[in-house]
Amino acid sequence: MRLILLGGPGAGKGTQAAFITQRYGIPQVSTGDMLRAAVKAGTPLGLAAKQIMDRGDLVSDDIIIGLVKERIKAPDCARGFLFDGFPRTIPQADALGAMLAQKGLKLDAVIEITADADTLVARVATRAKETGGARADDDAQVVRKRLDVYRELTEPLVTYYKGKGLLKTVDGMQPVNEVTAAIRHALGA
Numbered sequence: 449m450r451l452i453l454l455g456g457p458g459a460g461k462g463t464q465a466a467f468i469t470q471r472y473g474i475p476q477v478s479t480g481d482m483l484r485a486a487v488k489a490g491t492p493l494g495l496a497a498k499q500i501m502d503r504g505d506l507v508s509d510d511i512i513i514g515l516v517k518e519r520i521k522a523p524d525c526a527r528g529f530l531f532d533g534f535p536r537t538i539p540q541a542d543a544l545g546a547m548l549a550q551k552g553l554k555l556d557a558v559i560e561i562t563a564d565a566d567t568l569v570a571r572v573a574t575r576a577k578e579t580g581g582a583r584a585d586d587d588a589q590v591v592r593k594r595l596d597v598y599r600e601l602t603e604p605l606v607t608y609y610k611g612k613g614l615l616k617t618v619d620g621m622q623p624v625n626e627v628t629a630a631i632r633h634a635l636g637a
């Protein structure tokens with residue numbers, strides 16, 4: 449199963465990813481997690497990415513595409529994967545399509561989790577409190593910026609994947625277990 453989870457900051461992608469990866473026995477591939485690991489390890493990539501992430505902007509397409517290309521070569525991706533936070537731009541989506549086509553593979557579905565802006569901001573604020581501000585980009589002003597970036601650069605992917613007949617939209621304003629049920633239903637799982 450090759451899936452993409454789409455949704456703004458705080459939409460519940462990480463939470464729902466847990467169920468999906470378990471159900472299908474596929475790894476969650478979170479480019480945000482990969483970048484945070486690079487920041488923590490102090491690699492050149494991490495050093496370059498940190499400032500960009502801290503202000504809520506996107507890391508360059510080339511870097512992200514390179515990371516994903518390597519990641520999906522790993523044996524655990526042989527049965528599929530769930531992308532969380534990737535692709536975030538049309539060029540990333542095009543690159544992913546090309547990567548998969550080269551391997552003779554296709555995406556199975558793109559799950560969009562929707563929620564209104566105020567809810568997203570409030571949820572991230574709760575996460576920031578619960579995690580003791582572990583993520584610098586969970587700061588309220590940065591979250592607004594991440595939302596703007598999402599609307600401008602990532603939301604066009606909704607139309608992009610709708611056009612390919614892959615989009616499944618789920619209402620992320622419902623309680624967590626109902627969102628899970630809706631995703632399960634959308635995937636026929």
Ligand code: AMP
Pocket residue numbers: 457479480481483500501502504505506507508512532533534535536540585594
């Ligand atoms: P996330 O954990 O998905 O919310 O990502 C945290 C931050 O990492 C984002 O705000 C971006 O700065 C960066 N990032 C993660 N994934 C991508 C991506 N696919 N393209 C560009 N930047 C990304």
